[in-house]
Amino acid sequence: MDDEELLRTVPIFSELSEQDIGSLARLATRRRFPKDTVVFFENEEGDTFFMIVDGRIKVTILGDDGREIILSVLGPGDFFGEMALLDNEPRSATTIAVEETELLTLQRVDFQSVLTDNRSITSALIKVLTSRLRRANHQISTLALLDVYGRVARVILDMAREEGKRLKDGRIAFRRATHQEIANRIGTTRETVTRMLKDLERQGLIHVDGKEIVLQPDFEKVFD
Numbered sequence: 189m190d191d192e193e194l195l196r197t198v199p200i201f202s203e204l205s206e207q208d209i210g211s212l213a214r215l216a217t218r219r220r221f222p223k224d225t226v227v228f229f230e231n232e233e234g235d236t237f238f239m240i241v242d243g244r245i246k247v248t249i250l251g252d253d254g255r256e257i258i259l260s261v262l263g264p265g266d267f268f269g270e271m272a273l274l275d276n277e278p279r280s281a282t283t284i285a286v287e288e289t290e291l292l293t294l295q296r297v298d299f300q301s302v303l304t305d306n307r308s309i310t311s312a313l314i315k316v317l318t319s320r321l322r323r324a325n326h327q328i329s330t331l332a333l334l335d336v337y338g339r340v341a342r343v344i345l346d347m348a349r350e351e352g353k354r355l356k357d358g359r360i361a362f363r364r365a366t367h368q369e370i371a372n373r374i375g376t377t378r379e380t381v382t383r384m385l386k387d388l389e390r391q392g393l394i395h396v397d398g399k400e401i402v403l404q405p406d407f408e409k410v411f412d
């Protein structure tokens with residue numbers, strides 16, 4: 189795919205004319221990040237806006253003790269790095285490529301002029317930021333209101349709904365994240381997640397199948 193085709197796959201640019209996509213493509217630069225490399229750290233100054241072409245980016249906050257909390261995992265068509273450009277504050281989180289990842293980048297001045305010139309992008313951007321806020325609210329309620337068992341169940345349900353595929357029989361199959369990744373989404377330990385997943389499997393609510401976890405239809409009834 190050339191850069192213009194790639195930009196078309198980014199939903200916030202979907203309303204742009206051929207001509208505007210063309211000028212945007214001339215301003216954008218492609219960058220490739222190997223697995224486990226940091227794109228930028230929390231608290232750095234930031235001058236760049238990023239769009240994911242291929243791969244996955246983990247948005248994370250690292251505690252002083254080395255523990256991390258994963259705010260989100262973004263994939264193709266998603267963007268990040270807009271906050272520091274919109275409010276001129278330092279980066280609000282660290283971003284890491286969790287697999288080999290290709291990004292398109294725009295510099296601050298270009299991002300700002302694209303926003304000023306195209307109302308459709310501003311409203312599409314607000315829509316995405318609103319849905320991120322809804323998701324963050326949901327995450328806060330999960331962390332604050334549920335016990336650790338409920339949190340593990342809820343994060344699994346969220347991951348299944350966000351990235352999984354629903355099978356004809358109503359079950360949902362999704363990528364089997366590492367137990368550490370699940371733990372880092374809800375501020376618990378890997379050992380706790382391992383124990384809870386075994387328990388859910390023993391109850392017949394999930395089935396771990398190679399690289400996938402499959403949720404039984406009853407799972408949603410119990411934990412939704």
Ligand code: CMP
Nearest residue numbers: 247259260268269270271272279280281
């Ligand atoms: P910025 O603050 O520039 O750098 C970190 C980026 O992570 C931020 O812009 C957003 O693009 C992204 N980000 C921060 N918090 C969240 C969140 N809760 N959900 C998804 N993305 C986020």
